Amino acid sequence: MNKIDILIVGVGGQGVILASEILSDVGLKAGYDVKKSEIHGMSQRGGSVSSDIRFNKNKVFSPIIPAATADFILGFEKLETFRALPSINEKGIIISSDFRLDPMTVSTGAAQYPAAIEETIKKTHGKTYFFNEEGIVKKIGNPKAINIYILGALASFLEIEKDLWTDVIKSRVPPATVALNIAAFNEGMDIAR
Amino acid sequence: MEKKLLSGNEAIARGAWEAGVVLAAAYPGTPSTEILENIAKYKDIYSEWSTNEKVAFEVALGAAFSGKRSICAMKHVGLNVAADPYFTASYTGIEGGFVIVSADDPGMHSSQNEQDNRNYAKFAKIPMLEPSDSQEAKDFVKAALEISEKYDTPVLLRITTRIAHSKSIVELLPRTEAPQKPFPEKNPKKYVTIPAHARVKRAKIEERSAALAELSEEIPLNKEESGGTELGFITSGISYQYIKESFPEAAVLKLAMTHPLPFKKAGAFVKKMKRTVVVEELDAYIETELKARGITVEGKNVIPVLGELNTDIVRNAIKDIRPEKPAANIPVRPPALCPGCPHRGVFVVLRELGLRVVGDIGCYTLGVLPPLSSIDWQVCMGAGISMVQGIEKAWKDAPAEKIVGMVGDSTFFHSGITGLIDVVYNKGKGTLFVVDNSTTAMTGVQDHPGTGRTLMGEPAEKIDIKEICRACGVKEVYEVNPHDLDELYDIVEKAVASPVPSVIITKLPCVLLRFKAKERFVPIVIDQEKCIGCKTCLSVGCPALSFDTEKKKMIAIPFMCVGCEVCSALCPVEAHMHNGERIRPKRKHKIRGKK
Ligand SMILES: Cc1ncc(C[n+]2csc(CCOP(=O)(O)OP(=O)(O)O)c2C)c(N)n1
Ligand code: SF4
Ligand code: SF4
Numbered sequence: 001m002n003k004i005d006i007l008i009v010g011v012g013g014q015g016v017i018l019a020s021e022i023l024s025d026v027g028l029k030a031g032y033d034v035k036k037s038e039i040h041g042m043s044q045r046g047g048s049v050s051s052d053i054r055f056n057k058n059k060v061f062s063p064i065i066p067a068a069t070a071d072f073i074l075g076f077e078k079l080e081t082f083r084a085l086p087s088i089n090e091k092g093i094i095i096s097s098d099f100r101l102d103p104m105t106v107s108t109g110a111a112q113y114p115a116a117i118e119e120t121i122k123k124t125h126g127k128t129y130f131f132n133e134e135g136i137v138k139k140i141g142n143p144k145a146i147n148i149y150i151l152g153a154l155a156s157f158l159e160i161e162k163d164l165w166t167d168v169i170k171s172r173v174p175p176a177t178v179a180l181n182i183a184a185f186n187e188g189m190d191i192a193r
Numbered sequence: 194m195e196k197k198l199l200s201g202n203e204a205i206a207r208g209a210w211e212a213g214v215v216l217a218a219a220y221p222g223t224p225s226t227e228i229l230e231n232i233a234k235y236k237d238i239y240s241e242w243s244t245n246e247k248v249a250f251e252v253a254l255g256a257a258f259s260g261k262r263s264i265c266a267m268k269h270v271g272l273n274v275a276a277d278p279y280f281t282a283s284y285t286g287i288e289g290g291f292v293i294v295s296a297d298d299p300g301m302h303s304s305q306n307e308q309d310n311r312n313y314a315k316f317a318k319i320p321m322l323e324p325s326d327s328q329e330a331k332d333f334v335k336a337a338l339e340i341s342e343k344y345d346t347p348v349l350l351r352i353t354t355r356i357a358h359s360k361s362i363v364e365l366l367p368r369t370e371a372p373q374k375p376f377p378e379k380n381p382k383k384y385v386t387i388p389a390h391a392r393v394k395r396a397k398i399e400e401r402s403a404a405l406a407e408l409s410e411e412i413p414l415n416k417e418e419s420g421g422t423e424l425g426f427i428t429s430g431i432s433y434q435y436i437k438e439s440f441p442e443a444a445v446l447k448l449a450m451t452h453p454l455p456f457k458k459a460g461a462f463v464k465k466m467k468r469t470v471v472v473e474e475l476d477a478y479i480e481t482e483l484k485a486r487g488i489t490v491e492g493k494n495v496i497p498v499l500g501e502l503n504t505d506i507v508r509n510a511i512k513d514i515r516p517e518k519p520a521a522n523i524p525v526r527p528p529a530l531c532p533g534c535p536h537r538g539v540f541v542v543l544r545e546l547g548l549r550v551v552g553d554i555g556c557y558t559l560g561v562l563p564p565l566s567s568i569d570w571q572v573c574m575g576a577g578i579s580m581v582q583g584i585e586k587a588w589k590d591a592p593a594e595k596i597v598g599m600v601g602d603s604t605f606f607h608s609g610i611t612g613l614i615d616v617v618y619n620k621g622k623g624t625l626f627v628v629d630n631s632t633t634a635m636t637g638v639q640d641h642p643g644t645g646r647t648l649m650g651e652p653a654e655k656i657d658i659k660e661i662c663r664a665c666g667v668k669e670v671y672e673v674n675p676h677d678l679d680e681l682y683d684i685v686e687k688a689v690a691s692p693v694p695s696v697i698i699t700k701l702p703c704v705l706l707r708f709k710a711k712e713r714f715v716p717i718v719i720d721q722e723k724c725i726g727c728k729t730c731l732s733v734g735c736p737a738l739s740f741d742t743e744k745k746k747m748i749a750i751p752f753m754c755v756g757c758e759v760c761s762a763l764c765p766v767e768a769h770m771h772n773g774e775r776i777r778p779k780r781k782h783k784i785r786g787k788k
Binding site for chain 1: 196197198302303326354355358359360361362431434435437438503504505516521522523524525526527528529530531534556559562563564728731734736738739740750752
């Protein structure tokens with residue numbers, strides 16, 4: 001692929017930024033021009049977080065992915081995945097957790113969590129992969145490795161050497177968690193199967 | 194050559210290091226904070242968190258006066274605080290290169306206003322560079338230092354959030370030390386701005402401006418990228434990227450030096466084009482200047498004046514496409530005070546007592562949002578103290594409602610102390626909070642004069658807020674743990690009734706610091722049998738609480754809750770458990786009203 005635009009979305013504290021750091025480093029090592037953009041700088045956890053990562057064999061100009069052109073959405077929470085939908089292109093692939101975390105507005109009753117998000121998305125977007133958060137956490141053994149699991153899922157759709165991924169992951173995660181994270185990555189690579 | 198992905202802020206830090214800067218000073222502020230955090234990693238540079246932006250500016254200016262290369266960085270509103278030395282530094286000029294980074298925030302991702310600081314360049318007659326990616330951010334630091342030294346002027350490096358926080362590929366170079374100069378000779382005519390000297394310098398500024406205008410025409414950084422002659426763009430900063438993506442074939446005059454502007458170059462470019470559009474975020478800064486010189490361009494007639502631009506906005510504006518906005522009804526997810534945030538207890542008590550609150554800027558500003566809904570006024574750093582004085586005096590010391598003021602610990606040092614002295618000196622009787630969480634939390638937990646540690650990681654004198662208040666003449670100073678709601682309640686009641694000024698320092702570390710210290714937290718558990726689903730505890734606005742709409746029961750999300758028990762003090766039926774025991778608060782706190 002000449003251009004790959006990836007949007008990662010989630011809630012503050014879920015590891016969106018680390019995932020985007022790893023992903024952009026992989027792109028650089030794979031020989032792409034890379035830009036990445038996110039709005040950060042607020043400390044409090046719990047707000048929506050998103051990161052745009054853009055790879056191009058030629059040149060990336062804007063660091064922000066234009067509407068309806070993202071090739072992938074990686075979602076850490078399904079309401080955030082739903083919110084990100086206008087970004088994806090027709091043939092784009094959506095990989096998302098089925099995890100639900102109510103925003104304060106929903107908990108207080110001021111707003112409602114949209115019903116049947118997974119079904120709604122699947123109706124319009126054929127290439128959608130929702131994974132069961134609880135089941136995957138049980139398999140990989142640590143909720144913190146979900147972000148690496150999702151990267152594994154993404155990697156299964158890209159033609160980037162696996163060693164590149166694992167090298168970058170090793171250099172970015174705490175040393176004590178390398179084995180666990182590599183296992184999570186491998187598990188993610190199986191998502192489409 | 195080594196290549197790395199760097200954010201604009203990391204690139205500026207790298208640029209300062211490569212260009213031989215020896216001193217850097219800043220006060221944190223999104224989106225500029227990471228510049229100094231990254232400079233601090235280079236041991237060749239002395240770096241500091243200054244008390245506020247004016248101090249940071251003056252520290253760096255001192256270094257520049259003494260012949261050394263220096264840099265200071267601040268968010269856009271920070272330059273308002275530093276404006277006083279900024280304007281006069283234009284008169285004095287410098288000995289060593291001096292760069293001021295202004296990080297503007299179009300779209301107000303994390304700011305109280307959207308001011309366009311390019312106006313500050315023109316206003317103070319100070320040259321300005323605007324990078325459009327990280328490589329340029331790094332390169333322009335060096336270019337700015339060279340312009341500064343050659344033209345004897347401070348230089349403004351103006352970036353925006355998208356430049357500061359986006360990453361792109363940068364080529365790394367080694368550090369080059371700046372040429373060593375002896376300590377400067379006495380030169381009061383240049384550096385002491387008594388009116389007689391300043392008048393002479395005022396005329397010199399006009400000469401310098403003329404020379405800089407020449408430079409802007411010649412400098413290769415202001416460059417034309419040829420295309421057709423139907424449609425041309427004049428642009429700078431991040432907007433350049435949006436043009437290249439939406440109109441890859443069009444001719445572009447890409448401006449890097451945007452004060453002074455290259456009017457001849459722009460005029461010649463416009464002459465070649467059938468239509469020229471100036472594409473810039475925020476004010477019609479370039480457009481207005483060009484039009485004032487009789488250069489016919491379009492600009493804000495099509496390009497929005499509010500907020501950030503992007504590829505879609507620029508393309509649609511130029512092609513006059515009006516896309517339909519999908520009316521998706523998706524609940525927003527605004528940030529909230531973290532679970533266990535020390536500020537939460539303060540707002541629970543203020544709300545219970547029905548007090549009106551003059552707030553300030555920091556994490557605690559989030560106390561304005563429902564369900565806490567506690568803050569009534571907030572403008573800028575420091576106003577959380579001084580405005581209380583204004584309200585009370587205007588109402589002859591007896592406003593219809595009880596008012597309290599509030600600043601954070603970092604804000605107290607930044608600009609709270611002067612307001613406090615005003616209250617004491619002018620016989621105010623305000624009740625003022627310093628919500629002390631031992632850090633500058635909002636911008637990502639930076640140290641400050643009260644934390645006992647410097648930016649470079651050295652232990653430092655811990656400046657005691659209580660002692661400062663006493664030294665300022667405050668007779669009633671209280672210190673209290675904000676999670677002890679009973680004690681806090683009693684203190685606030687007493688302080689509000691008192692006829693003299695009082696300061697209540699609420700002391701408990703920000704939970705992010707406690708996470709960093711690897712503290713272990715035990716979440717509370719809500720007894721599902723006992724919970725009556727009244728949602729009273731949720732009124733503390735904690736993201737760790739979630740209402741199960743099917744079972745009509747509240748739950749505390751185990752991986753989020755830190756067990757601070759603030760919400761538990763509101764439960765009317767004692768349904769909350771902690772460490773296996775039922776939480777039985779001595780007093781039950783209510784949502785609003787005393788009884
Ligand atoms: C003049 C100015 N400089 C910097 C900022 C950015 N800023 C907003 S809040 C804040 C820190 C507040 O720290 P503190 O008062 O301790 O409150 P906390 O966030 O820790 O609760 C900063 C630096 C600003 N808004 N205005
Ligand atoms: S970062 Fe610290 S001060 Fe800010 S909301 Fe979280 S706990 Fe509170
Ligand atoms: S005890 Fe209550 S207020 Fe404190 S973190 Fe847990 S849920 Fe939030």
